[in-house]
Structures are given as structure tokens and as C-alpha cells.
């Protein structure tokens with residue numbers, strides 16, 4: 374059953390030294406529209422509770438879901454942000470590429486890319502739990518020799534362990550974290566529903 378296993382770990386990495394206020398990106402939940410699906414996956418990799426919208430979901434449904442679940446809606450559609458009103462907090466990113474978008478989130482929202490890496494399933498956002506002995510039998514032999522924590526997703530059964538793919542992902546998270554010096558990280562009150570986050574880019 375190796376096809377259920379993913380070369381990803383649960384790394385017990387504490388939050389970085391960057392001060393992130395409780396009301397900022399440090400505690401936010403997110404909903405990414407379909408254009409930001411990839412970025413949403415990386416927010417999960419950093420430990421953020423992040424949902425991604427189904428393809429073709431109507432704008433009104435997106436906003437309703439964001440509001441109902443207390444998630445900050447991330448979008449590339451400025452019209453969507455304008456339509457949000459008091460219903461939801463929506464933030465339009467000005468950067469389309471993954472690296473540029475990640476750096477923008479760091480600079481504008483104080484996203485901590487090293488918040489709690491690899492504590493959520495990248496696919497379905499579920500919080501990972503230590504893998505059972507039964508589940509560990511699905512691991513490729515090489516993964517058993519690596520040491521470190523092995524965790525599993527309670528929803529889809531994927532296994533996560535500290536392999537080379539994870540190390541590469543972690544290096545990318547670290548690069549985004551360092552892309553903006555802590556003193557220049559701006560935090561806005563995106564955690565407070567009903568309050569619009571200002572564009573401080």
C-alpha cells in the first residue's frame with residue numbers, strides 16, 4: 374500500500390522567533406480560491422488550517438463559506454474582495470506566482486512559514502496524528518530507516534515521514550520565512566471577522 378504513503382513528515386518545529394500577533398496571520402484560518410490552490414497546499418504545509426475552494430464555486434458561495442467558517446478568503450480577484458463587504462474578510466494578492474505569493478503573504482499578513490510545518494495533511498487539511506503500528510506497515514522500507522516522527526492522516530490514511538522531499542519543502546518554507554526581515558513584517562487584524570484588512574503593501 375505504498376501508494377497511500379507520502380514522503381512527508383511531521384516535524385516538531387516550533388514557531389519561529391518572528392513575533393506574530395495573535396490577531397494576525399499567526400492564528401488565521403484561510404480559504405483559497407481555485408486560482409490559489411497551490412498556495413493553499415503550502416499554507417497547510419506550514420501548519421495553517423486552510424481550505425481550498427472547489428473549482429467553479431460561485432463567488433457568493435465562496436464568501437458565504439469564508440464568513441461561516443471564519444476563514445480569511447485569499448483570492449486573485451479584486452472584484453471578489455470588493456464584494457465581500459461585512460460578510461467575510463477577503464484579501465486580494467497582487468502576486469500570481471507561488472514564490473511571489475508566499476513572500477507577499479509573509480510581508481502583508483505576517484504569515485509564519487515555520488509555524489508548525491507538516492502537522493496537517495497537504496491534501497485534505499486534517500490535523501495529523503502519530504501513525505499506528507498497523508499504518509506503519511504501509512511505509513516503504515527505506516522510510517523505516519530514517520528515524521523521526523511518522524504521522525498519518527486520520528481522514529485519508531496518507532503517511533508522512535521525514536524524507537528528502539520534506540527536506541526540500543522545508544528549505545523552501547525557510548526561504549519564504551527569511552524573505553522579509555521580521556522587523557518589516559506587517560501584521561493586520563485579519564483574525565477579527567467583520568473587520569477588513571487594509572492593503573498595506
Ligand SMILES: [Zn+2]
Nearest residue numbers: 494497526529
Ligand atoms: Zn489526508
